[in-house]
Amino acid sequence: MHAAQRLLPAAADPGLQALASLAARLLHAESAEVSLVTEVRTIAAGGGAAVGRSGERTALSEALCPLAVLAQAPFVVADAAGDERVAHLGPVRRGEVGAYLAAPLVADSGEAVGALCVYQPTPRAWTPGEVQLLQELGDAAAAQLETAALVHDFATSTSSPDTASGLDGRDGASSAGRLSIQLGQVGRFALSLADVADLEELVAAVAEEGLPLLGCNGGSVAMPDPDDPRSSDPTADPDERFVIARLTSSYGFSAQGSYGRLPLSTPLPLYEAARTGRTVLVGNEAECRAYSPEMADVLEATGSIAFAAVPLRVGGEVRGVVTCGWDHPQPFDAAQLALLETFAAQCAQALGRVQALAAERAAAAVAAGMSEALQRSLLTALPEPDHLHLLARYVPAADQAQVGGDWYDAFMVRDGSTCLVVGDVTGHDREAAVAMAQVRNVLRGVAHAVTQPPAAILRSLDWALRDLAVGALSTAVVAKIEQDEQAAARGLRTLRWSSAGHPPPLLVHPEGRVELLERAPDLLLGLVVDTDRHDHTVILPPECTVLLYTDGLIERRGQDLQTGLARLRQTAQELAHLPLPEFCDGIVARLAAGSEDDVALLAVRLHPEDRPRPAEAGPQRLPVDLTQETPTTL
Structure with a gap:
């Protein structure tokens, strides 16, 4: 419940409203809602006939979404009045809900905090494809909630007296102003990621366009090696699981060749973040050299002396790591960490979208090949x-x-x-x-x-x-x-x-x-x-x-x-x-x-x-x- 409470300030985010409307349209449903479940159900966004219900709070006994949270899996109801799991609930008894489909919203902590649901007053059989589509939209809604919450935390932290020390010795007002500008730039960059169509284009955009917005002199985007099945197997030996890293062009060909593909067990911040799912911070040259002997070569190859390796989470799962590098020390105070987390959350949301599209294309190609083969055989x-x-x-x-x-x-x-x-x-x-x-x-x-x-x-x-x-x-x-x-x-x-x-x-x-x-x-x-x-x-x-x-x-x-x-x-x-x-x-x-x-x-x-x-x-x-x-x- 704590995770859902943390996300409540994000309930007014316009991105959630867009996702709710998209869910209603794509699934041809009368209504759609994004809801958070605490001691009550809070509607964060509404689509279709539910537009305008944002902020509405109801008792859990008046809602179906807690059942999806408890199940931590898609909750499918074809005929609500005849389904003993929900027939007694108010919306069903009043005839508001005849068919219902919900996907749980999973926070970065791995806890189910709410649901994205679509519903209509008449019974309806939901197809497996529709269930999968809503789950993917639910993952996007969860990522949007996390991002909006981080933006809220950032805004709170930059207005706090705790930021008075600033960055690099700058006064608090100057630091907060610069971070506010960076946040705006990150927001505009995140919007541009909506046009990215594939993984290669996304990685290039994050590395070459996104990282400089954070003041980095370089960095990388890393993911499990897609050509090695062991790399995505959590039970495999870390020495046998390889990570592909796309280093920025500012680091040069030598660094790109040396660090482009290494085992998950490599003692560097990127790989620790990938193994543990935690952000790894190394703020200056002394900390780098103390981190591991291998960091001395990294300092020489990249010219960076401070690093932040931030996991990219999609639906609670670590899908990659974005590593930021600076050529000057970093304090990593609360405001800067909020900015880094916001940037990573936006990148992760785009990553989940393009990976889902790639999986859909691959599945469609297989299905189409089978369908065409069947047709031609007939x-x-x-x-x-x-x-x-x-x-x-x-x-x-x-x-x-x-x-x-x-x-x-x-x-x-x-x-x-x-x-x-x-x-x-x-x-x-x-x-x-x-x-x-x-x-x-x-x-x-x-x-x-x-x-x-x-x-x-x-x-x-x-x-x-x-x-x-x-x-x-x-x-x-x-x-x-x-x-x-x-x-x-x-x-x-x-x-x-x-x-x-x-x-x-x-x-x-x-x-x-x-x-x-x-x-x-x-x-x-x-x-x-x-x-x-x-x-x-x-x-x-x-x-x-x-x-x-x-x-x-x-x-x-x-x-x-x-x-x-x-x-x-x-x-x-x-x-x-x-x-x-x-x-x-x-x-x-x-x-x-x-x-x-x-x-x-x-x-x-x-x-x-x-x-x-x-x-x-x-x-x-x-x-x-x-x-x-x-x-x-x-």
């Missing part, structure tokens, strides 16, 4: 029946994290028709790719079992998805290319299709005219069963091309769907004269490059049946031929 070789030439393309999203549930499929069914499918399962993650595989495979089975028009296939698929507990929503268009004896005599075919909330098929006529087959779409798959679904038909003459595609081909941020459809129509018209492979490649190059969503497209060109199958269409391939082949690589 994008099977296409049949080439009679005088039909089928071609497909799949393009992953430019952002790997957006790879999801787009697919295409084509197969022949026993009524003699060729079935074409393009679909898009909602979501952009590994779960979407897995759901896509389930929907695709169930649809294949239904289409073979139900030799009926596409609308009947989709109606049966709705029931199958429910009965098989495939919890996915999907758009799809299912089409059949049909030909009866009368149409065959005239060299014509029929496209019969049904759309479950999917973009319209595109038809390129033989003379190059392009038509979007816009009809009223039916409901998405997976919403309800036994819904009305409708078939639509169009006559297909020889030399025409049909294109099915997913919405990544036409959707763009800030543009309406009709703009995207018009762009597709114009592009298809310009490319209509090309052979089918070049036509598809041109569509992809012009419309799919850089798409924020993945793209699947399936094209079929109908060649005249009174002539031999053209060479550009390749050999005829029937299902029996495909069993001998492996899936094509796109």
Whole structure:
């Protein structure tokens, strides 16, 4: 409780308000709060509907956040009224809280002091990704509380008579004024760190831009060696755990080479701070030489004679050390220590953010790779029946994290028709790719079992998805290319299709005219069963091309769907004269490059049946031929 009391003066910090608002927005929650728990619950900041509640104090019996503090772990409530842990609490009984998610705020001491929470009046299932996101925001809120508390301590200390002795013999007013200027500079530097995108950029900014603001002639930023798994293993021998230090350019190449990578057991202030998690201060040359024999070489290599090694803490864990060096003695009084701690806390907050981003990118890359591999394994070789030439393309999203549930499929069914499918399962993650595989495979089975028009296939698929507990929503268009004896005599075919909330098929006529087959779409798959679904038909003459595609081909941020459809129509018209492979490649190059969503497209060109199958269409391939082949690589 003492740690929470220490942070209470930080409750009015505007940075906390920004974090609370960010939490409400990112998690699509009605309300968000940053709260501290002492003998009462104090709301430090509010977001969403809770804006304006900062400073509000309530009894612990009227709050859910103490449960997150006690658990010292994320506290997840999907249905508050039915959850015996919270159903008796006032906010739940009054209907204010129907779903609740909280992440504990962990102070630098390692003690849970409060919680960042989001909530809404209706029940809601929280995903693991949402829990992780709130935890990361909670770590940032805890760091912001520590920083704001240090700023408060600093302001108090510089106004205290205890600072009258000043620094380096200067009078108290002069010392306080200079420190106040430095604090302002550190604050502006901390704001600039919000734009830093990766670890290398952060370390360079702290070393080359941040340390000079403290009056340093040099210093370093150090972290465990990321290329050595033992370096992050707390059970490993310190002699086998290595630390990578980025020394400022002012120390020169020789010092950078000598001290760039050393064992954790090295008897220097930086490594003691990394081992113990405590700030290490060495105020003058005599203290340096007394610290360890190795410090004599440090003095000669760096030109510094005073050092402060301050741990960088993220969520109570030491992630690195910033070392400040001066070429003149330092008194390290309360005001200067508050400034150093403020600087380190801001650096640590930025470090936690970029490390979280790096971890998210790495996880997204792995998930996207698995999703894409799963998708490609399901994008099977296409049949080439009679005088039909089928071609497909799949393009992953430019952002790997957006790879999801787009697919295409084509197969022949026993009524003699060729079935074409393009679909898009909602979501952009590994779960979407897995759901896509389930929907695709169930649809294949239904289409073979139900030799009926596409609308009947989709109606049966709705029931199958429910009965098989495939919890996915999907758009799809299912089409059949049909030909009866009368149409065959005239060299014509029929496209019969049904759309479950999917973009319209595109038809390129033989003379190059392009038509979007816009009809009223039916409901998405997976919403309800036994819904009305409708078939639509169009006559297909020889030399025409049909294109099915997913919405990544036409959707763009800030543009309406009709703009995207018009762009597709114009592009298809310009490319209509090309052979089918070049036509598809041109569509992809012009419309799919850089798409924020993945793209699947399936094209079929109908060649005249009174002539031999053209060479550009390749050999005829029937299902029996495909069993001998492996899936094509796109």
